[in-house]
Amino acid sequence: MLSPIDGRQLTTLATASAGDVDRACASARAAFEDGRWSRLAPSARKVVLHRLADLVEKHAVDLAVLGVRDNGTEISMALKAEPGSAAQTFRYYAEALDKVYGEIAPTAANVLALVHREPVGVVGAIVPWNFPLMIGAWKIAPALAMGNSVVLKPAETASLTLLRLAELALEAGLPPGVFNVVTGPGCVTGEALALSPEVDVLVFTGSGATGRRLLQYSAQSNLKRCYLELGGKSPNIVFADAPDLSAAAKAAATAIFRNAGQVCVAGSRLLVEASVQAEFVSVLAETTQKMTVGNPLSLTTQIGAINSLPQLEGNLSFVTDAKNEGGTLVAGGARTLTETGGWYMEPTIVTGVQPDHRLFREEVFGPILAVTPFATEAEALRLANATDFGLAAGVWTANLSRAHRMIRGIRAGVVHVNTYGGADVTVPLAGTKQSGNGADKSLHALDKYCDLKTAWIQL
Secondary structure: OOOOOOOOOOOOOOOOOOOHHHHHHHHHHHHHHHOOOOOOOHHHHHHHHHHHHHHHHHHHHHHHHHHHHOOOOOOOHHHHHHHHHHHHHHHHHHHHHHHHHOOOOOOOOOOOEEEEEEOEEEEEEEOOOOHHHHHHHHHHHHHHHHOEEEEEEEEEEOOOOHHHHHHHHHHHOOOOEEEEEOOOOOOHHHHHHHHHOOOOOOEEEHHHHHHHHHHHHHHHHHOOOOEEEEEOOOEEEEOOOOOHHHHHHHHHHHHHHHHHHOOOOOOOOOEEHHHHHHHHHHHHHHHHHOOOOOOOOOOOEEEOOOOOOHHHHHHHHHHHHHHOOOEEEEEOOEEEHHHHOOOOOOEEEEOOOOOOOOHHHHHOOEEEEEEEEEEOOHHHHHOOOOOOOOOOEEEEOHHHHHHHHHHOOOOOOEEOOOOOOOOOOOOEEEHHHHEOOEEOOOOHHHHHHEEEEEEEOOO
């Protein structure tokens, strides 16, 4: 396993075979069936999840550094986005779990109809390399809160923080067998998990191609429910009447370049009103040139490493194609800091990107911003929706009516207005179109991890 910081070997990881995955799933099933966690009183589950949050906070620096060495996220961001966010998520669902009630249906006087909410059983979770602890917590915490057992497969290039989380979960008092982690490549470990008849629900964050395979595996096995978050090509729309164009430009840079663009909700398509495009791009380019690309363990670094060499090479191919298709390179566009041995890329801005260009249509998952002008609100909305994805969006305008029209018109799970990013665990992250289905975060996420059971009682 190589570190993106310097390209050197960081550690080694076990590659779980299909048999290893079967044993992990059997362990999770046995733990669920004997009730060591699933039949524990909600108040007792709450105590354990709060203890786990405490331990994540206690070891926050260690977890953040471990993750940065693993995946290249800048440490200033990782501290908040990884252990900070994970601890908050475990606390949120710890407090929520004993506030989920059943129902009494309106019936005739001689019938009592009850609707129970029960844990689904065994949850399989496959999480990506960009924010493994944060995204892992989004799936693990509500699943455990509802009384399920979990088998987790981290990305093979970012497994270390989730292995450490499993140790902390045992220390917090989670019974053995309830939370299991299996490491290895998706083509072996992930496939075995998705095909396992012991898994009742599968949750995944990653690429659309992998999401499609998981749906196929579900059909080939036990028709397990699959909830998929498949990334995006999110528009960040700037109108000429934005309250502060300079602030919007700085936010647009952060929206695409934080974590080297390796963010599922990254504002990767900048749609800017033509009358202010030149001014806006000038401020944006100036802001970008001041951003520091460097060792992600440095507190002064604003843009960290690319997760892997193949990812970096893929990013650079987008730049080549963008120029060949008629785009204009305004900033960046090349690999940098090669002397470190690590994988770094300059923050890149390309103007003149048209809707039929590859850079407009496909998710890069790297620090590359596509800029496209628009003339009217209707054109902005058309361009915003001219993608197969629908995960996030941003709108910058001082016109309240326009803001609400855009919120209604944009097909995306999250629409930011006069900001970009920052939505916390209290609200759902739910994709539309080919960005997936189901929701992470908020109370709505609990629905994925419970079954409804009706009791129809003749009195």
